[in-house]
Amino acid sequence: MGDVWGELRRPGFLRSATPWRAAGYLLVSGAAGVLLCAGLLVAAVAAGVLAVVLVGLPLLAGLALVGVPFAAWERRLVRLLDGTRVADPHQLPSRPGLSAWLRLRYREQATWRELGFTVLAAFVLWPVDLVVVGCALVVPAYLLAALPLLLADGEQVNVLKLWEVHSPAVAGAFGIVGLVALTLFAYPLTAVAAGRAALVRLVLSPGGQELRIGELVSSRARLVDAFEAERRRIERDLHDGAQQRLVALSMTLGLARLDAPPDSALAAQLAVAHREAGEALSELRELINGIHPQVLTDRGLPDACADAADRSPIRVEVRFDLPGRLPSAVESAGYFAVSEALANVAKHSGAGTARIDGHYADGLLTIDVSDDGGGGADPAGGTGLTGLADRVSVVDGTLTVSSPPGGPTLLRVEIPCTPLSPTRSG
Structure with missing residues (x-):
């Protein structure tokens, strides 16, 4: 034919x-x-x-x-x-x-x-x-x-x-x-x-316009997948390479401190070096967690957001009601939206408590991050909201912020998606 x-x-x-x-x-x-x-x-x-x-x-x-x-x-x-x-x-x-x-x-x-x-x-x-x-x-x-x-x-x-x-x-x-x-x-x-x-x-x-739209959608999907794969590769390399070397260095310095004469100049220098190695290891772990936390890959969005809430300096209540695991790009966008929102709450809001509510209905993942702070969040004020909106838009999501002066502040992320499995998680 x-x-x-x-x-x-x-x-x-x-x-x-x-x-x-x-x-x-x-x-x-x-x-x-x-x-x-x-x-x-x-x-x-x-x-x-x-x-x-x-x-x-x-x-x-x-x-x-x-x-x-x-x-x-x-x-x-x-x-x-x-x-x-x-x-x-x-x-x-x-x-x-x-x-x-x-x-x-x-x-x-x-x-x-x-x-x-x-x-x-x-x-x-x-x-x-x-x-x-x-x-x-x-x-x-x-x-x-x-x-x-x-x-x-x-x-x-x-x-x-x-x-x-x-x-x-x-x-x-x-x-x-x-x-x-x-x-x-x-x-x-x-x-x-x-x-x-x-x-x-x-x-x-x-038609021509429909072909271009289809090509753009396909290209964006490929870019999202490639970006997620590259980010995970970097996280894996840092975790398996640089982090392990820093752990070994910290252990070696700790053993060297035990062999050094007490109250000597060498012991003092080893103590400083040991402390610096520990701080570098902590910073590297934070960096790895910021690139792509392992808990997000292993256990999904609810547990990853709970982990981010545990690391927040203010008290955060977390509640999720999802029908199962979501596409990795959606989970990643939702997690980093929550992380950025919690960072803004801790730095700018003056809030004492915050709350994370996530649920899925009618093909839409909705995540609300609210706090009892002073409000007045402005995307033009350098709080990272513009970049956060760009990150969410990559997966066809939207971000809205309600933050009147005097508070409270509500940040809502909505991402259309389809669950990957029927397992309940909450």
Whole structure:
């Protein structure tokens, strides 16, 4: 299978399967068009009658989406002709659920192109499809059957309901004409099928803007995955390399202090070096934890946020209600949003307590970080909120802050996602 227009110009075209595929394509598309036409007429009449009592309005709104499944069928049907795939122009909803799917479909240009093509197929294309198939196959078949029918009847045969034939010789001549017609009609039949397939590709495949959107979404997803993989690699290298060396250095300095003469200058210098090594090790552990904490990888977002709360200088209450583990990029964005929010609370709010609430509903992860501080948080004030919003937006999330002067402050992160497992965690 390949380019149908190229097949038409090849010497072996009549011996190939292309004419028969073209006939099958037009026959199936024509039959589908008949059913579609009948269904649309019935649905439109029913919606118009019921619209008087407002019941038909949802049906009318639903008719606008009839092109979505029919266009999907047409894109698959094209493969019957030449084996090539027509890409789906639709985007995936940012969150699961019927409401998100409907909102996206009504906003997409592809939906309205598909509706226009569906109307065209229902009232214009199917008669053309069936007429072409009828002329290319049915008429030659009648001519070819003239001689067998005459021999079976023994007296006469009506060819195409136009000619009465009594002579086997004349009936045989009609059969020869039918064979020639079948051969000649293969070319226009295939050309019409190729033109119809080209129309499907023109109208129902992604446009330039849709292709660019799809490429941007795919590129961003690849960048997020690559960034997460690189961050984990750095965390692993620091944990297994530099941290282990610092631990060994700290132990060696501790042993050297035991061997040094007490109250000597050497003992004092070793004590300073031992303390510096310990501080460097603590800073490295904090750095590793900031890159990607191991608890986030091993146990998920609730435990990682609880660990961040335990390290906060103020009292923090943590409560999560999640249906299971979430995608790693979502967990990472949620964790660092919480960590940055807790850092802001400790540094700028003057709060005594804070609270972290996380839950998942209708395809949306929501995390609220609130405190009883003085409020007045300003993204332009250098508190890291702008960078935090950028980090969350990478995973299609949003960040909102409510922080009136005098408090309290509420930071909310919302990220659309789908759980990876059904295990409860809280």
